[in-house]
Amino acid sequence: MLNTLIVGATGYAGAELAAYLNRHPHMNITGLTVSAQSADAGKLLSDLHPQLKGIVDLPVLPLKDVAEAAKGVDVVFLATAHEVSHDLAPQFLAAGCVVFDLSGAFRVSKPEFYTEFYGFEHQHLDLLDKAVYGLAEWQADKLKDAQLIAVPGCYPTASQLALKPLIENGLLNDSQWPVINATSGVSGAGRKATLGNSFCEVSLQPYKLFSHRHEPEIAEHLGVPVIFTPHLGNFPRGILATITCRLNAGVTEQDVAEAFHNAYHDKPLVRLYTKGVPALKDVVGLPFCDIGFAVKGEHLIVVATEDNVLKGASAQAVQCMNIRFGFPETQSLL
Numbered sequence: 428m429l430n431t432l433i434v435g436a437t438g439y440a441g442a443e444l445a446a447y448l449n450r451h452p453h454m455n456i457t458g459l460t461v462s463a464q465s466a467d468a469g470k471l472l473s474d475l476h477p478q479l480k481g482i483v484d485l486p487v488l489p490l491k492d493v494a495e496a497a498k499g500v501d502v503v504f505l506a507t508a509h510e511v512s513h514d515l516a517p518q519f520l521a522a523g524c525v526v527f528d529l530s531g532a533f534r535v536s537k538p539e540f541y542t543e544f545y546g547f548e549h550q551h552l553d554l555l556d557k558a559v560y561g562l563a564e565w566q567a568d569k570l571k572d573a574q575l576i577a578v579p580g581c582y583p584t585a586s587q588l589a590l591k592p593l594i595e596n597g598l599l600n601d602s603q604w605p606v607i608n609a610t611s612g613v614s615g616a617g618r619k620a621t622l623g624n625s626f627c628e629v630s631l632q633p634y635k636l637f638s639h640r641h642e643p644e645i646a647e648h649l650g651v652p653v654i655f656t657p658h659l660g661n662f663p664r665g666i667l668a669t670i671t672c673r674l675n676a677g678v679t680e681q682d683v684a685e686a687f688h689n690a691y692h693d694k695p696l697v698r699l700y701t702k703g704v705p706a707l708k709d710v711v712g713l714p715f716c717d718i719g720f721a722v723k724g725e726h727l728i729v730v731a732t733e734d735n736v737l738k739g740a741s742a743q744a745v746q747c748m749n750i751r752f753g754f755p756e757t758q759s760l761l
């Protein structure tokens with residue numbers, strides 16, 4: 428049995444982690460924490476997230492002393508904002524914990540990326556080199572002995588799962604950058620209320636054109652430039668990415684199908700469509716990324732969809748943890 432602590436347990440990602448880890452046969456939740464000043468400290472997680480009533484009726488505690496909180500803990504999940512994870516991860520690593528960070532604090536190895544896109548100077552450059560990027564389907568070998576796992580962002584998970592098989596097989600014509608148009612539900616922005624995320628304000632709108640931090644994250648890990656345009660949609664959960672690419676001359680629909688099949692036929696959390704393309708409703712509440720595509724001449728459209736809080740965050744974190752410790756990859760997820 429591994430003892431586990433969830434930091435940021437009352438957020439959307441933290442609550443899903445609590446549900447998964449609570450039913451995991453090899454994990455024992457020893458603590459659920461929030462910030463030292465949190466108004467929720469002392470409340471039951473199930474009072475804040477009533478879907479967990481009778482399932483996870485544990486109190487959430489303020490995180491005051493990291494060394495104390497880390498005592499006896501094997502595995503820590505940081506479901507916290509980037510700056511918070513940036514400060515906490517080194518402390519939990521120093522206490523001997525394996526750390527799964529759901530934030531963007533350790534996803535890209537270049538320090539200048541954080542200054543430009545996250546607005547802070549990274550203080551732990553040694554950890555940027557050591558962190559393993561947890562795109563689970565592609566990183567099993569590296570995950571097996573990782574101490575710090577940087578779980579990918581929600582948009583980057585769908586985008587990379589869709590594009591990586593095509594790039595690895597040399598099917599894309601690099602005269603046209605892949606164009607990723609992705610729409611996310613509002614939970615992607617976290618649970619805290621803001622004006623921009625309130626019911627009457629949200630309709631359907633692209634945002635951060637050419638400037639979203641996920642564009643360099645996707646490009647860095649795919650090794651090719653992309654155009655990425657996120658959209659906010661008026662639904663709670665899920666991401667659907669429609670990705671337009673150009674194929675190299677002579678590449679056929681069959682070649683594309685084979686590339687996807689070879690990449691994912693033995694990967695239980697990626698479901699491939701042989702006919703048509705997936706819809707958001709097919710994955711909401713589930714840990715899958717579903718992928719379908721269509722080809723016309725040299726043009727390819729790939730559609731990838733996932734639940735942003737699950738395969739885009741918590742489910743992928745648990746999937747990485749399962750791979751890291753040699754448990755069945757889908758343990759507690761399906």
Ligand SMILES: NC(=O)C1=CN([C@@H]2O[C@H](COP(=O)(O)OP(=O)(O)OC[C@H]3O[C@@H](n4cnc5c(N)ncnc54)[C@H](OP(=O)(O)O)[C@@H]3O)[C@@H](O)[C@H]2O)C=CC1
Nearest residue numbers: 435437438439440461462465506507530581615617618740
């Ligand atoms: N939502 C999504 O779809 C996705 C989220 N992510 C990433 O996962 C992380 C969590 O996201 P999400 O669940 O949406 O965030 P939320 O804003 O919903 O939750 C954040 C949690 O962190 C707690 N918290 C805040 N400050 C601290 C602190 N100093 N110490 C301990 N806990 C703290 C909050 O509680 P309190 O404020 O009461 O202390 C709350 O429990 C973020 O980095 C996000 O970028 C990644 C992919 C997808």
Ligand SMILES: CC(=O)N[C@@H](CCC(=O)OP(=O)(O)O)C(=O)O
Nearest residue numbers: 529530531580581582611615616
């Ligand atoms: C709808 C919405 O606001 N989505 C978030 C992305 C959430 C996510 O993937 O989280 P990371 O920040 O951990 O990468 C955004 O665009 O900032």
